[in-house]
Amino acid sequence: MKLQKLIAVAVTTCFVLGSQAAETKVDAVAAVVNNGVVLESEVNEMVQRVKTNASRQNQTLPSDRALRTQAMERLILNSLQMQMAKRMGLQITDPQLDETIENIAREQKMTLEQFRSQVVQEEGSYEVFRERLREEITTGEVLRANVQRRIYVSPQEIDTVTKLMEQQGASNEEYNxxxxxxxxxxxxxxxxxxxxxxxxxxxxxxxxxxxxxxxxxxxxxxxxxxxxxxxxxxxxxxxxxxxxxxxxxxxxxxxxxxxxxxxxxxxxxxxxxxxxxxxVEFEEVNARHVLIKPSIIVSEEKAKNTLANFVKEYKAGKGDFAAFAREHSEDPGSKLKGGELGWADPGKYVPAFRDTLANMKKGEISEPFRSDFGWHIIELHDRRTVDATAExxxxxxxxxxxxxxxxxxxxxxxxxxxxxxxxxxxxxxx
Known part of the structure; x- marks a missing residue:
């Protein structure tokens, strides 16, 4: 406990400027969280962000003290998860972050430049937005990694719930x-x-x-x-x-x-x-892809550029997708099939892959994008709506x-x- 208190004193001291006669406190420690801290500036910034969002939605808010308490709790949990991410060796790289931002911009039907301008207009600093997004992705990954291993769904449970839904005439009705x-x-x-x-x-x-x-x-x-x-x-x-x-x-x-x-x-x-x-209907997609995984030998930039150069050739009518996939793809499940994935529910794919498919048209090939597995390109053959079969x-x-x-x-x-x-x-x- 003495160590944590020393941390609080040390960090607060680092943010104090001036002489003994006239000290000006630039920042201070709001909370000690294990061997880390939450700063007053972080609490104030989160409170202000909630106020700004509420103002845009014409949402009334409680007192500043209540907002501060909630912001403090959120920041404490964020700090704990970021500390765990460090212990796990989990790090979101700049290319992964850039790919996420590109996907967000695409979903909002904006260019990167337009999206960046909107962020600066609404939040003031694009760099602060990037680092906050990096933290959100990191804490999400910490949560997913630690929660997934706690969950097991048995065949008996699936049978029971399926029968119950049939007996109740359950639908896909959703509740907010x-x-x-x-x-x-x-x-x-x-x-x-x-x-x-x-x-x-x-x-x-x-x-x-x-x-x-x-x-x-x-x-x-x-x-x-x-x-x-x-x-x-x-x-x-x-x-x-x-x-x-x-x-x-x-x-x-x-x-x-x-x-x-x-x-x-x-x-x-x-x-x-x-x-x-x-x-009671579902959409399936039929696509093929190529995956290149960055490594000690293949850099992030080289993996991306290899795919980008092929896409350029393919659009010019010079490239053979199947041959390229068989030679370069590192997805063992589709490599020998020329990258073919067959008909599938897009929800089965990782978010970056699923979201890229969602914004593609029939016959279109994507630009290279990053997922947790590496760099991909996709060609979308077709979409279809299928009945909710037993499977x-x-x-x-x-x-x-x-x-x-x-x-x-x-x-x-x-x-x-x-x-x-x-x-x-x-x-x-x-």
Whole structure:
């Protein structure tokens, strides 16, 4: 503990300028997190970002003190995950970051220059945006790596859920859920249980009397979605935690649900919106690709340029895709087939691959792009819509169960990570 306190003093001292007669504090430590720190400037910047986003959406916000508390919690979790990423040797390289930004720009139908201008206009600094995005990708990878290994979906579970969905006439209906968590410690005593229950009941009373859900979530929720106003995004009922799914089923838009008790605390839910009833068709894509993996011998630049030069030749009518794939591709599953992947659900591919396919037209070849596996090019042969066959339904059910478990285990992992850490929140500076 002495070490952490010395860190706090040392870092704060580094940000103090001037003589003993007139010191000017440029920055200060807001919290000590294991052997790292959260700075006041980081807290203030996150609070300001939430305010700016809320202003754009005409969203009312709670007090600055409540915003500060939520920002502090988010930054503490980010710090813990970044520390774990360092221990894991996980690093997002500049080429990976550039590829992600290119994908974001493409999704928004912008050139890189247009996207960069928008970022500067909205956020002030493109470099700050890049580093924040790098951190978001890193923390996402830490979460995925640690949560995936906790999840196993058995064939028996798939059979059970498939039969249940058939009996209930379940559809692909999706719910946009709002969530507020009044958290409990790992082993709460009777007084802590009572206090949390009273707080949860007061919150539900406020909501049922017309208070804004997102404002209350930002002010009072302990869930990781607090700064987003409790918005969990769009979920099929079978992707939600079981506790939520049992209560959401049959409810209507704007209904209030809870408080619901779990090991994490008391949950309050609402339904922001519902969409996609009775969707029973899926899109499949037929494509081929080439993968080149950077290595000690093949640099990132060489891998990308090899693919870029081939794309140029191919567009000029000089290249043979199948021959190029057989010679250069490092994907063992498709190399000998000339890069052919066959018909597949694009959701099975990694995000960078899936997102590139989503923006391609029939017969188009992509420019080189980076995924976790290396550098790719894709040629899209065709798209088709297929019926939800028994096999496809089984794949869908597997994905739904996995997503539900992932949501549950993500919350458990983050709570355990925080519980095991040394955290000291320092007094707010004036």
């Amino acid at each position: 859920i709002g969530h507020i968590l009044v958290a409990l410690p790992s082993q709460p005593d009777a007084a802590q249980m009572k206090d949390a229950e009273v707080k949860a009941n007061k919150i539900i009373e406020l909501l049922r009397s017309g208070s804004d859900f997102k404002k209350i979530a930002i002010a009072s929720s302990s869930a990781e979605t607090a700064l987003e106003g409790g918005d969990m995004g769009w979920l099929n009922i079978n992707e939600m935690p079981t506790l939520f799914a049992d209560q959401i089923r049959g409810k209507k838009k704007t209904d209030m649900i809870g408080p619901l008790r779990s090991g994490a605390g008391f949950h309050i839910l609402t339904i922001f919106d519902i969409r996609g009833a009775n969707v 496809k339904k089984r794949e869908q059910v597997t994905r739904l169960i996995y997503n539900r478990r992932y949501n549950e285990e993500s919350s458990n992992f983050l709570r355990e990570l925080r519980d095991q850490a040394f955290i000291e929140i320092l007094a707010e500076t004036e």
